Amino acid sequence: MIVFPAIDLKNGQVVRLAEGDMNRATIYAGNPAKQAAAFAAQGAEFLHVVDLDGAFAGKPENASAVEAIIDAFDGHIQLGGGIRNRETVERWFTLGVSRLVIGTAALKDPEFVKDMAHEFEGGIVVAVDAWDGFVATEGWAEVSDMPVVDLARRFEDAGVASILFTDVGRDGMLKGCNIDATVDLARQINMPVIASGGVKGIDDIHMLSNFADEGIEGVITGRAIFEGRLDLATAIAMAERN
Template structure:
């Protein structure tokens, strides 16, 4: 099993940004041409891309649709999209546009039957976001923290056709503290759904550690700030993951 490296494009008001710990007031702008950034990742060898509509995550509906459409048109590989996808209509719209997978977070906690139905109707297309702050699930753009544990939320979606779980340690996201490999592997071992690691990747060593645990059910890793800050070379990360 080869680890998939997902370069991340987070969108805020049409710009490419990264947040610190999911805080919209702590955004660093990395560019205003999302489609060009997507193409650059493809040229570096990426076959998968992770896109987040940050404004949509807080609003509960798409806010960066034009930028997403541009990214899908420019990127020749698989685009995985999250942020504010909470209705059947929005799921259908993104698949019709050419998105390969949609990521559902808040609705997974608040309306699990909606997620189960979508997973049945779009096999391999639905990813459930398990965003945790101190082990408890965070929702609504990480602005609220529930009383549900990450593992308990994940178990609700076993055997319904969910493609993967996207696990993010909110406290590490965008902070360059290193990925929480231990918590990610624990989740992967607790369920029969592949897990994508996210939050805190800072160097090639994080990619290597996660690749070693691919056998435990780690499907991929999302990296953003480390790429934009030049601490992680995408081509090198892809090579380590493939090896």
């Protein structure tokens, strides 16, 4: 199982939101590239980056910060936020991003996502963000009437690399990952699932890694690392061992 340390970008700074609320952002670092290098020094080979401003604007807003991260991090970068057209997809892959996470467009323009998944094999991750089991879009500012599993099933056999499932109500709250909902989703679809939202410590990593053979590909964690509740090197070692 992969542990993805997270760098969420708002106004060029590394932040974490509480329950997806842009007005409840805690700043953890002013230099995203330096933070990426620090994660690499702790053994991270995979990194999850989100352009939060881009998610709301519908286009990249922290491009310079992302480019600096690409230069500073030698591993695999998974990037989301404001990716809603071919031009943006092609640009980020050309610059060296390994995988792109698409959320809002997955609900509103699924054919575009399928086209990108077929064209860039293994490079597209679909973000399925949930409020009480229903899909949230537009940077989590809106909640649709579509159940999470229904959206995920749209992309079975479409060439999508993974489904990124986030329980928005737990994100950035250190409440613990919603393991039951994450594993339940993985059991209902034929694609790997990445868990996100609420990781509070090593127990979450241990529990999720026990379900790796049921489709849990990885877990994203941010605030727990920044606040010293989770040692990244220990988490990576446990996930690899399990």
